[in-house]
Amino acid sequence: MSGRQKKILIIDDEPDVVAYLTAFFIDNGFEVVSASNGKEGFHLALSEAPDLITLDITMPEETGIRLLGELKDEAATRQVPVIIITGTPGISNQQIDHAPTAFFEKPIDRQELLEKIRRILVMN
Amino acid sequence: MAESSRQGILPEHLEIALQKQLFNLVPFGVAVIDDHYRIVTANPHFEEYFGSWKGRLCHEVYKGSKKPCPTCQAKLTFQDGQARVIDETGLDRHGRTRHYVTHVMPLAGINGSAKYVIEMSTDVTETRLRQREYNLLFERVPCFVTIIDRDFRIVRANEKFRKTFGEVRSSYCYKAYKGRDSLCTDCPAKQTFEDGQERITTHTGIAQDGSETHYVVTTAPLSRGGGEVAHVVEIAADITQVKLLEKEKLDAERLGAVGQTVAGLAHTIKNLLMGLEGGMYMVDTGLRTADSGRIMEGWDVLQRNFDKTVAMVKGFLSFSKGRLPVLQDTDPHALARDVVELYRDAAQKQGVELVYKKTRKVHHAPLDPDGMEACLTNLVSNAIDAAMMRENGGGRVEVLTREAKGTLLFEVTDNGCGMDSEVKQKVFTSFFTTKASKGTGLGLLTTRKIVQEHGGCIEMESEPGKGSVFRIKLPLDRLELLAAEIEKEEDSV
Numbered sequence: 248m249s250g251r252q253k254k255i256l257i258i259d260d261e262p263d264v265v266a267y268l269t270a271f272f273i274d275n276g277f278e279v280v281s282a283s284n285g286k287e288g289f290h291l292a293l294s295e296a297p298d299l300i301t302l303d304i305t306m307p308e309e310t311g312i313r314l315l316g317e318l319k320d321e322a323a324t325r326q327v328p329v330i331i332i333t334g335t336p337g338i339s340n341q342q343i344d345h346a347p348t349a350f351f352e353k354p355i356d357r358q359e360l361l362e363k364i365r366r367i368l369v370m371n
Numbered sequence: 372m373a374e375s376s377r378q379g380i381l382p383e384h385l386e387i388a389l390q391k392q393l394f395n396l397v398p399f400g401v402a403v404i405d406d407h408y409r410i411v412t413a414n415p416h417f418e419e420y421f422g423s424w425k426g427r428l429c430h431e432v433y434k435g436s437k438k439p440c441p442t443c444q445a446k447l448t449f450q451d452g453q454a455r456v457i458d459e460t461g462l463d464r465h466g467r468t469r470h471y472v473t474h475v476m477p478l479a480g481i482n483g484s485a486k487y488v489i490e491m492s493t494d495v496t497e498t499r500l501r502q503r504e505y506n507l508l509f510e511r512v513p514c515f516v517t518i519i520d521r522d523f524r525i526v527r528a529n530e531k532f533r534k535t536f537g538e539v540r541s542s543y544c545y546k547a548y549k550g551r552d553s554l555c556t557d558c559p560a561k562q563t564f565e566d567g568q569e570r571i572t573t574h575t576g577i578a579q580d581g582s583e584t585h586y587v588v589t590t591a592p593l594s595r596g597g598g599e600v601a602h603v604v605e606i607a608a609d610i611t612q613v614k615l616l617e618k619e620k621l622d623a624e625r626l627g628a629v630g631q632t633v634a635g636l637a638h639t640i641k642n643l644l645m646g647l648e649g650g651m652y653m654v655d656t657g658l659r660t661a662d663s664g665r666i667m668e669g670w671d672v673l674q675r676n677f678d679k680t681v682a683m684v685k686g687f688l689s690f691s692k693g694r695l696p697v698l699q700d701t702d703p704h705a706l707a708r709d710v711v712e713l714y715r716d717a718a719q720k721q722g723v724e725l726v727y728k729k730t731r732k733v734h735h736a737p738l739d740p741d742g743m744e745a746c747l748t749n750l751v752s753n754a755i756d757a758a759m760m761r762e763n764g765g766g767r768v769e770v771l772t773r774e775a776k777g778t779l780l781f782e783v784t785d786n787g788c789g790m791d792s793e794v795k796q797k798v799f800t801s802f803f804t805t806k807a808s809k810g811t812g813l814g815l816l817t818t819r820k821i822v823q824e825h826g827g828c829i830e831m832e833s834e835p836g837k838g839s840v841f842r843i844k845l846p847l848d849r850l851e852l853l854a855a856e857i858e859k860e861e862d863s864v
Contacts, residue, residue, distance in 0.1 A: 261646065264642070264645055266649060266653070267645070270649075271652060334637075334645065354645040355648075
């Protein structure tokens with residue numbers, strides 16, 4: 248990893264998931280910001296300019312799928328890779344207008360997730 | 372003028388005039404036939420019916436036939452001097468087939484033997500036509516139609532009834548419909564006999580092949596001359612197919628719900644596992660780096676997810692309890708009012724005004740008070756949560772009980788945040804919650820289940836930013852039916 252520390256935005260309404268991912272990402276050298284709903288997540292995506300976003304699907308007020316659409320519609324966030332981390336079974340790229348960069352089903356294999364994130368960030 | 376003062380007796384000159392004119396005045400065709408079957412005289416009505424008759428034979432005039440009728444009734448009257456009434460079919464003066472009722476009487480001569488007969492014919496073609504139409508209607512209408520007398524014996528039954536329940540003429544209606552040996556307890560015909568009013572009720576009978584037949588029966592009084600009800604007509608619409616479809620639909624819904632539940636369960640368990648995994652990760656890394664703060668944090672996460680697992684399993688158990696509702700005669704007003712009173716203070720503390728709105732005319736109904744209270748509690752607590760989320764305060768929740776078109780309704784309206792179409796699609800899905808860690812996602816699912824067990828349904832209207840209405844609809848006839856079914860089941864145990 249060269250240059251500045253990479254920043255990950257975690258969007259999930261489950262505080263325990265946020266705490267887990269935050270600890271895990273920090274332990275692996277990332278900077279982390281987090282949001283517990285879509286609205287806050289969208290604002291942070293604009294103001295914090297993260298290098299990558301992890302996104303939950305089932306959330307109050309606004310689902311992750313809708314937020315993903317908004318992020319892809321917005322010029323400032325269009326290029327940011329998004330990894331969906333969901334407990335909702337049976338969701339695939341075909342069901343979503345804007346395909347995310349990667350999919351992970353809860354509970355996650357954290358080493359696999361870490362490798363995926365590193366690969367994506369290197370490519371970008 | 373002296374005669375006019377003799378009350379009750381027709382003056383003689385009028386009597387004579389009447390006798391002379393009666394022949395022409397009577398409103399039916401009259402003809403006199405001699406023993407050679409030739410018409411010797413006829414009145415104007417007869418001529419109007421059959422056309423010219425002078426010097427013609429009766430079978431020519433009546434039927435346009437050259438030969439005497441094989442069953443000539445006049446011939447019999449000539450032989451035995453007896454009067455007869457007969458149904459005849461003939462041709463009118465335009466050659467159209469008409470139906471007549473004809474009275475044949477001997478005109479006795481001085482020595483007593485008849486040389487002439489008098490035939491009086493009334494045209495009943497229209498009546499016959501009506502009767503045929505009526506018969507067709509009675510026989511072919513796709514309902515069970517019976518006419519029963521005051522002893523509850525079937526006087527007449529139509530084709531559909533006979534095909535389904537067998538030949539039942541003069542058997543008791545309760546025997547024919549249900550194979551019973553005594554009157555049904557809620558016999559609508561008995562009530563119609565008593566007060567002459569129509570009744571509509573739903574029953575289950577047993578067809579001759581032993582299958583259950585469901586029908587909605589209307590009983591209507593048949594009285595002659597405004598006296599007491601002599602007969603009752605029972606018209607029953609066969610709703611067996613509808614019932615079957617209804618059951619299939621319910622089964623399909625239940626199966627669908629099972630699928631959704633399994634999917635929802637998987638989702639919830641995954642979230643719990645992720646939480647547990649996170650807790651373990653933090654404890655693990657905390658131990659390795661001797662970071663007691665992280666160990667504590669990880670332990671809290673483990674504790675919380677363990678508690679959530681317990682709550683979920685409890686909720687799941689109470690949801691999976693399949694049971695018939697325990698129905699009791701309940702005042703829906705009191706039930707809803709109690710729930711409102713229970714929550715009013717709690718709502719006020721959250722800045723939400725909770726009110727109960729009374730409407731007139733809500734009758735007692737067979738409800739499971741505990742189940743229905745759980746439903747209302749769920750809806751009210753959801754509505755308070757939604758009303759709390761209004762940006763400028765002024766949250767309000769209104770609970771309403773009313774009755775419309777045979778349906779009992781409970782309505783819970785809030786002016787809260789409302790729901791968009793995505794949330795609306797999911798509210799009745801198991802484990803769906805917008806309350807993050809606060810909710811189990813089972814409340815509305817359980818509510819719907821209880822409402823469905825009452826034979827009802829739950830509807831929702833919602834607009835983002837404006838609020839939501841949740842409406843429990845319970846058809847009263849279904850509640851009655853359910854109460855009867857449960858009673859039957861309890862009896863058979």
